[in-house]
Amino acid sequence: MAKKKTRSSNRKSWRTAKNSDKHELYELSVQGTESDCIMIDRVFRKRLNRTPHTLREDFSGTGLMSREWVQWRATNSAVGVDLDAKVLRRGREMISSLSVDQRKRIELKKGDVNRVRTKGADVLLALNFSYFVFHTRAQLLDYFTNARKNVKDGGMIFVDAYGGSGSWAVGEEDRSLDGFTYVWHQAKVNPITHHVVNHIHFRFPDGSEIRRAFTYRWRLWTLPEIKEVLIEAGFHRPVVYWEGTERKSGEGNGVFKPSHRGEACEGWIVYIAAEK
Numbered sequence: 001m002a003k004k005k006t007r008s009s010n011r012k013s014w015r016t017a018k019n020s021d022k023h024e025l026y027e028l029s030v031q032g033t034e035s036d037c038i039m040i041d042r043v044f045r046k047r048l049n050r051t052p053h054t055l056r057e058d059f060s061g062t063g064l065m066s067r068e069w070v071q072w073r074a075t076n077s078a079v080g081v082d083l084d085a086k087v088l089r090r091g092r093e094m095i096s097s098l099s100v101d102q103r104k105r106i107e108l109k110k111g112d113v114n115r116v117r118t119k120g121a122d123v124l125l126a127l128n129f130s131y132f133v134f135h136t137r138a139q140l141l142d143y144f145t146n147a148r149k150n151v152k153d154g155g156m157i158f159v160d161a162y163g164g165s166g167s168w169a170v171g172e173e174d175r176s177l178d179g180f181t182y183v184w185h186q187a188k189v190n191p192i193t194h195h196v197v198n199h200i201h202f203r204f205p206d207g208s209e210i211r212r213a214f215t216y217r218w219r220l221w222t223l224p225e226i227k228e229v230l231i232e233a234g235f236h237r238p239v240v241y242w243e244g245t246e247r248k249s250g251e252g253n254g255v256f257k258p259s260h261r262g263e264a265c266e267g268w269i270v271y272i273a274a275e276k
């Protein structure tokens with residue numbers, strides 16, 4: 001899924017498969033953490049009338065969002081949780097570039113999101129569709145139930161989701177970024193089970209490639225299912241935030257608003273936010 005960031009210049013044409021770090025390329029390709037912070041602040045303040053400070057980032061990967069969050073406000077703190085030791089190692093390296101004060105306010109924990117308990121956070125995040133890793137309704141309910149335990153009373157959960165007619169097509173979609181091409185490859189789509197297999201490849205100007213840098217075996221959940229399971233897990237008022245459209249280009253404008261009615265477009269990404 002082509003998410004959020006677009007970069008156009010070809011300055012870094014020195015990039016090759018050999019000299020590139022796939023985690024850095026991932027961050028550059030699919031994460032838009034500044035706009036995520038803006039969105040979280042806006043929604044949280046509007047719905048709960050206060051400013052969020054504590055964040056738990058589930059499926060944190062390298063913890064880019066946690067890093068952004070502690071830089072966003074001097075009173076913010078973040079804890080990221082991920083299973084993968086390699087990705088966390090990379091995340092810890094990146095934390096060393098933060099100030100001493102920021103480093104005191106961030107922690108990356110290794111473990112299963114369902115098992116790692118942390119102090120109730122104002123905001124719990126599961127972004128870039130990571131919770132699609134749960135393939136059955138029972139597993140999804142288990143995850144949201146556990147996630148709720150890690151949210152403060154009067155806090156919120158934010159997740160995202162994707163869909164649209166294009167999400168049911170097998171094929172590749174690419175974007176040219178800083179000295180490399182990001183390729184989103186929908187390799188398998190099963191309309192009976194809603195199981196999908198997606199890969200991210202990175203291609204370089206010298207013809208080299210990091211093939212299957214990341215592979216995701218997901219269940220493509222629908223928005224009504226996600227909302228229903230959030231409620232079943234004890235969350236209140238799950239609201240879908242649908243992206244507005246730029247008039248000239250017909251593309252998304254990056255502004256997500258609470259919506260009951262979406263458009264049957266080829267590809268969409270939404271946030272869903274609910275309260276504990």
Ligand SMILES: C[S@@+](CC[C@H](N)C(=O)[O-])C[C@H]1O[C@@H](n2cnc3c(N)ncnc32)[C@H](O)[C@@H]1O
Pocket residue numbers: 030031058059060061062081082083084087111112113114127128129130133
């Ligand atoms: C799609 S990446 C998300 C990275 C980042 N949060 C983002 O928004 O782009 C999914 C991450 O989830 C982690 N993961 C998968 N299952 C997990 C689980 N049960 N508990 C913790 N982490 C998990 C993987 O190791 C991987 O780093």
